[in-house]
Amino acid sequence: MDRAENMTIRIEIDQELAPIIPEYLENRRVDCRLVEQWLTDENRAGIKLLAHRMIGSGGSYGFDEISEIGESLEYAALVCDDDGIRITIERLRSYLSRVTVVYI
Numbered sequence: 001m002d003r004a005e006n007m008t009i010r011i012e013i014d015q016e017l018a019p020i021i022p023e024y025l026e027n028r029r030v031d032c033r034l035v036e037q038w039l040t041d042e043n044r045a046g047i048k049l050l051a052h053r054m055i056g057s058g059g060s061y062g063f064d065e066i067s068e069i070g071e072s073l074e075y076a077a078l079v080c081d082d083d084g085i086r087i088t089i090e091r092l093r094s095y096l097s098r099v100t101v102v103y104i
Contacts, residue, residue, distance in 0.1 A: 008100050013062045015103045024061055028054070029096055032089050035073070039085055047077040047085060065095055 013021060031050055038046045054070030069092045076084030 007098065009098045010100050010102055011062055012102050012104050017061065018103050021061065021101055025096060028066060028092065032093050035085065035089050039082060044077045044080060048074050051077060069095065
């Protein structure tokens with residue numbers, strides 16, 4: 001396992017967003033499970049839509065990497081790259097497991 005995969009990611013977010021950030025992050029964890037189910041169901045349209053929303057919301061909440069992951073996921077769904085979708089979801093899971101929010 002790469003050493004970077006174990007490192008904590010510290011994200012500073014405005015205190016005003018504190019009430020909604022935990023739910024936002026939990027919803028991204030739910031997204032991982034949804035994408036896996038939709039991959040099984042061959043629902044790439046659902047995956048693309050979810051990924052597109054991630055692109056827009058990630059940076060808005062201060063999670064630029066979630067937006068980047070959304071871009072990769074959207075592209076993988078667009079070109080029907082199932083392995084790419086799986087890899088991208090694992091990337092999101094890893095990110096979510098390492099991110100620590102600091103409110104400022």
